[in-house]
Amino acid sequence: MMPLIFADDGEVNIIRSIGGTEEIRHHLNNLGFVVGGTVQIVSRMGKNVIVNVKETRVAIDERMAQKIMI
Numbered sequence: 001m002m003p004l005i006f007a008d009d010g011e012v013n014i015i016r017s018i019g020g021t022e023e024i025r026h027h028l029n030n031l032g033f034v035v036g037g038t039v040q041i042v043s044r045m046g047k048n049v050i051v052n053v054k055e056t057r058v059a060i061d062e063r064m065a066q067k068i069m070i
Contacts, residue, residue, distance in 0.1 A: 004039060005049065012040045013070035020067040031058050033068055039041040 001016050015037050021037050032054035033039065040052040045060040 002067045003066045004041070004070050005062055005065040007041050007070055008048055009041045009043065014036050015068060015070060017069045018067060019069065024064070024067060025035075028064065028068065031060075032056060039068065039070065044070070 004015075006012070007013050015033060015035055018028055018033060019037060020028075035042055037054065042050045042057060044050075045059075048059055049062070049065050050057055050059050051065075
């Protein structure tokens with residue numbers, strides 16, 4: 001298991017766990033990040049990543065991407 005931030009671009013990964021405070025987990029869940037779901041890094045822009053999650057592109061910062069374990 002590793003944080004999403006270390007995944008290769010274009011590789012489809014399965015979300016194994018989501019860390020952080022209850023507020024952060026709830027926010028990520030609202031964006032579509034759920035345990036067992038798939039996530040793919042589309043591109044990186046500085047310390048932000050754009051990911052495909054549930055057929056939607058979402059931009060998250062490095063801090064959030066470190067809370068998502070794949």
